[in-house]
């Protein structure tokens with residue numbers, strides 16, 4: 001059984017909802033999922049004024065060293081101007097010790113994101129996280145086309161071969177659709193299954 005960390009940042013809950021779906025995919029495939037968020041770096045008054053939400057049922061990551069305890073990591077973060085939010089980047093910037101020790105080399109990883117608009121930076125944000133993970137030596141698993149629902153233009157939908165995605169709309173009113181959530185579940189399952197195979 002693989003032990004997978006779902007590590008995310010979310011200001012308005014879309015990525016937190018996707019994190020739950022990733023975890024569902026992991027556990028439904030018989031593996032263990034632990035969901036954690038990275039620390040908020042915005043000042044408390046700014047976060048409050050902007051209406052940032054924190055999920056009480058997800059704990060904050062204990063610290064960089066906690067990442068070494070997992071067989072795989074699924075990283076989720078909303079876009080900020082076409083790349084990962086600074087909160088997520090700030091967390092990884094504290095992980096130099098892990099990099100130095102090579103503690104994440106060979107661990108399996110996947111990514112998911114959310115944007116306001118359909119073409120507001122989904123793929124570049126996914127790659128900003130993939131770039132980071134490759135520096136740590138992670139083996140990347142994408143949202144392969146076995147997830148066939150990413151094809152087609154019959155509905156507004158997330159999903160890219162590079163990772164699972166959702167679209168929040170400019171006012172945040174669009175919640176992850178069934179297709180978006182299914183993509184997140186598929187990604188979670190594929191990361192866990194790949195991690196189990198590589199460990200075996």
Ligand SMILES: Cc1cc2nc3c(=O)[nH]c(=O)nc-3n(C[C@H](O)[C@H](O)[C@H](O)COP(=O)(O)O)c2cc1C
Pocket residue numbers: 009010011012013014015016078079080081082083114115116117118119120121168172
């Ligand atoms: C400072 C800032 C920059 C943003 N930049 C973009 C952007 O480049 N493209 C886009 O589509 N959405 C952008 N957004 C919208 C967020 O990506 C959106 O609120 C997020 O995907 C919702 O996810 P969450 O509910 O998990 O926070 C931006 C939001 C903020 C606050």
